[in-house]
Amino acid sequence: MKTFRKLVQSVVVLFLLLSIASLYAGERKQANPLRDEVLLHLNRELPSFQADIIELADFCKKTFNSSASEDLNSPELKKFFHKFHAFYISACRKLVNMISVKTEVTVSNDFFQGFFLPTDNNPVFVQQATDILNKLKVYSRRKDLKYKVGILEGNGMEAFAKGGEMIVLSEEIVRLPADESAAVIAHEMSHLEKRDYLKSMIARELNRAIIAGHFPENSDKFGKILEYALARFQRFHEYETDIQAVNLMQKAGYKPDGMISLLERLLHPSDSGNIINKDHPVISDRINAVKRHLLRLRK
């Protein structure tokens, strides 16, 4: 578990963004009752998705056998990924509610059994983060979840949630100004509210079903295309989650601008922090999206 923990830590440095995908990849070979439940319902519902899948598979073959596939910004490709995105959304809308929250929570709790090291969960930081969590959770739409925090010892900005009820933060996140710590906690809480981890799992299993059914001989090429479609779907969740988090922060009495200063911190890491890729375009896009949302709120 310690090795896996190190792997997780190194992968989730690009905090708030890629954690869901990477954690999922790391555990694929282990038994996972949540995935079993996803597969059960997905296989049952697959006939109702067939028309969409055939249309997407045809579009995929046509688009990626033409020269348009050279340019990710070409109108054909944009249209393709747009269609894919709409498909994931409608499939998730149908499947998410079929999958029990209890299984999601149990699988998440099992994952975190033995995950924390003895030096983690410093009680001072746990208390500080829990105080913020308690203010935010009053306004959470998910009264069925018993949110809790786990605190990783050490430097570096890290935060992730993995379905269920647990929000994992590094000490450095808790040391930030309260509005910024609240931004991180509200962001992770919003992922849990929306069951984004589960949605990514569903989309990944849909990709597998599409590849197996339509591209068994070209699984490498088309697998990469579908991975990209999935990454776009996850990126969409990040924007959606930031906006939901800002709304939550405002209701709980935190300054929503804390989200902007937090994201700016990720964009321009100080010398002391060992934060993520500088000038990551996605972060600047997220800042702009949050700014636009705050302008709308203040009108």
Ligand SMILES: [Zn+2]
């Ligand atoms: Zn996120």
